[in-house]
Every structure is written in structure tokens, then in C-alpha cells.
Amino acid sequence: MLVTSKAILEASMQAYKAGKPFAIGAYNVNNMEQMQAIMKAARETQSPVIVQMSRGALKYAEDKYLRNIILAAAELNPEIPLAMHLDHGNSFETVKKAIDLGFTSVMIDGSLMEDSKTPSTFEYNVKITSEVVKYAHDHGVTVEGELGTLGGIEDGVGSGKEHLTNPEEAAEFVAKTGVDALAISIGTSHGAHKFKGEAKIAYNIIEECRKLLPNTYLVAHGSSSVPKELIDIINQYGGQLEHAAGVPFDVLQKAITCGINKINVDTDLRLAATAATRKFLAENPTKFDQRDYGAAAREGIANEIIAHMKAFGTAGHTTDVPNWGLDEMKAKYQGK
Numbered sequence: 640m641l642v643t644s645k646a647i648l649e650a651s652m653q654a655y656k657a658g659k660p661f662a663i664g665a666y667n668v669n670n671m672e673q674m675q676a677i678m679k680a681a682r683e684t685q686s687p688v689i690v691q692m693s694r695g696a697l698k699y700a701e702d703k704y705l706r707n708i709i710l711a712a713a714e715l716n717p718e719i720p721l722a723m724h725l726d727h728g729n730s731f732e733t734v735k736k737a738i739d740l741g742f743t744s745v746m747i748d749g750s751l752m753e754d755s756k757t758p759s760t761f762e763y764n765v766k767i768t769s770e771v772v773k774y775a776h777d778h779g780v781t782v783e784g785e786l787g788t789l790g791g792i793e794d795g796v797g798s799g800k801e802h803l804t805n806p807e808e809a810a811e812f813v814a815k816t817g818v819d820a821l822a823i824s825i826g827t828s829h830g831a832h833k834f835k836g837e838a839k840i841a842y843n844i845i846e847e848c849r850k851l852l853p854n855t856y857l858v859a860h861g862s863s864s865v866p867k868e869l870i871d872i873i874n875q876y877g878g879q880l881e882h883a884a885g886v887p888f889d890v891l892q893k894a895i896t897c898g899i900n901k902i903n904v905d906t907d908l909r910l911a912a913t914a915a916t917r918k919f920l921a922e923n924p925t926k927f928d929q930r931d932y933g934a935a936a937r938e939g940i941a942n943e944i945i946a947h948m949k950a951f952g953t954a955g956h957t958t959d960v961p962n963w964g965l966d967e968m969k970a971k972y973q974g975k
């Protein structure tokens with residue numbers, strides 16, 4: 640069932656307020672096998688799910704292929720609340736295009752300029768985000784903004800410089816823009832090399848944002864776990880990934896208790912697919928049917944997502960999601 644991400648995130652918020660917090664994983668998707676893996680994991684664990692596409696994904700899969708794969712997933716899985724989200728929209732035009740394609744949720748990342756590299760000013764961020772909120776809410780679409788910048792670069796997004804979020808500025812930003820969700824910079828970074836030493840994130844920033852913004856969904860980007868088992872398999876079968884490090888599940892679980900509602904996961908799915916494909920091809924040197932290693936990758940991704948859904952506490956929450964599609968939200972935003 641296709642819903643807005645506000646519907647799904649509200650289930651997480653209500654659980655937090657009831658003292659039983661859990662988070663929603665938002666998984667990046669680029670092709671059919673990944674989408675099938677996400678839905679398999681969601682069915683097996685009965686988890687609501689947000690799938691998100693970067694501009695790179697929409698370019699790779701020629702946006703309409705991808706949009707229709709997700710609509711197929713919604714049709715085949717009516718019991719699973721599913722939101723279609725644009726990750727790191729860089730301009731009003733990019734966001735408008737996604738909404739016109741039928742996305743139920745968008746991110747406008749005004750923490751960076753349109754080139755997705757240069758850090759912007761607070762004023763620029765407020766202006767672009769407000770424009771997007773107006774257009775998106777007129778269409779019932781949920782909006783995620785970002786304040787502060789993450790380290791690391793993925794899919795061409797990132798300044799490479801980290802600037803942690805100031806909670807008071809975050810409160811001002813939400814008041815001025817009306818965003819539904821806010822990505823905050825808490826020390827995580829994009830990509831497979833997040834930390835040199837121990838994974839450290841700024842729990843106090845989450846707690847203060849949660850206190851100052853009791854009704855805004857808080858989002859953690861750059862939060863893949865980069866499991867050592869997957870890195871070892873990749874390297875065992877010919878890969879060369881060194882110094883890879885992510886955010887362990889126990890660190891993310893603490894972030895959830897502090898008030899994080901949405902956790903973005905991309906790198907872990909890439910690692911799972913690569914590990915499964917490399918292993919399959921190494922162990923089956925005579926096979927050359929794309930369906931064989933595609934199925935192995937799909938299985939590997941599904942298992943990785945099941946682990947995430949259990950760790951984030953998302954499992955078992957499908958029936959807690961209100962039925963807020965675009966029409967319901969359009970009416971709500973108009974105050975009807």
C-alpha cells in the first residue's frame with residue numbers, strides 16, 4: 640500500500656511518545672532485484688518501509704522504470720505500508736519532477752547548494768526548503784529538510800566537510816520552513832568509511848533536537864553499519880575494501896531511544912549485493928546467467944534488510960501506520 644512517509648514516520652513518533660521507540664529504515668533502491676529484496680524483508684518481518692531514490696538512481700534506471708517497479712511492489716504487497724521518497728533533492732525542479740512522477744515523499748537538501756557539494760547559508764536553506772514545502776504540501780507530499788552537513792561523499796552528494804547541527808538553529812529552521820522531517824548531522828557520514836576509530840555520534844544533539852522539536856521526525860543519514868562479515872566475504876572473493884567502518888547497531892539503537900525516527904541505509908545493501916555476487920560467481924565459475932547471480936544478490940540484500948528491520952525495532956509495526964496517502968495528507972495540510 641503506497642502511503643506518505645509522514646504516515647509511516649508518525650507510527651515511529653507515537654511509539655517514541657509511548658516509551659517504546661522504534662525507527663523506520665529508509666533503503667535506497669536502483670533496480671528490480673533490490674526492490675524485491677526490500678519487500679521480501681518487509682513481508683517476513685511485517686515492517687513498514689520507506690524506499691528512497693537518489694538522483695543517481697533515477698538517472699541510472701531512467702526514473703520511469705524505477706517508479707513503476709515501486710508501484711508494482713505496492714500492488715503486490717497491499718498489506719505493507721510503503722513510501723516512495725526522493726533522497727537528497729538538490730533543487731526545486733528535481734523535487735517537482737519527483738512529485739509529478741508520483742513520489743509520496745521528498746527530501747530537499749538545502750544544506751548544500753544546487754551542485755550538491757558547496758555548503759549553503761542558513762538563509763538559502765530556509766528559502767529553498769520553504770518553496771519546496773509549499774509545493775509538496777499542496778500535493779500531500781511529505782518533506783524532509785537537512786540542517787548541518789555530513790562528512791563523506793556518496794552518489795556525488797556531500798561537501799566532504801562535517802558541520803554538526805545546532806539544535807536551536809534546527810528549531811528556528813523548522814518553524815520557518817514547515818518541514819515534516821529533518822535530517823540532522825550527528826557525526827555520521829556517507830559511504831563505507833565513516834570512522835577512523837570507534838564510532839562516536841552526538842547523542843546530545845539528538846536529545847536536544849527531540850526536546851525542541853517534539854513533533855518533527857528526526858532523520859539520521861550516513862547510518863549504514865558496514866558489517867565486517869560482508870567486507871570479509873568481498874575481500875575473500877577478490878574485492879579490495881580497506882578500512883571500511885560504519886555505525887554498529889547498538890549505536891543506532893541508542894540513537895533511536897534518543898529520538899531518531901528514520902535511518903537511511905544504502906551502503907549496507909551495496910555491500911550485501913556485492914558480497915553475494917562475488918561469492919556466487921567464485922563458487923560457480925561456469926554460470927553466466929544474470930538471473931543466477933541476480934537471485935544470489937537479491938537473497939543477500941533481503942537478509943541484510945531483515946537484520947536492520949529487527950535491529951531498528953520496525954518489525955511487527957505494519958498495522959500501526961495510519962492510512963495517510965496523498966489525498967488524506969492534502970486535506971490535512973489544508974486544515975480540512
Ligand SMILES: [Zn+2]
Pocket residue numbers: 727829860861903
Ligand atoms: Zn544522505
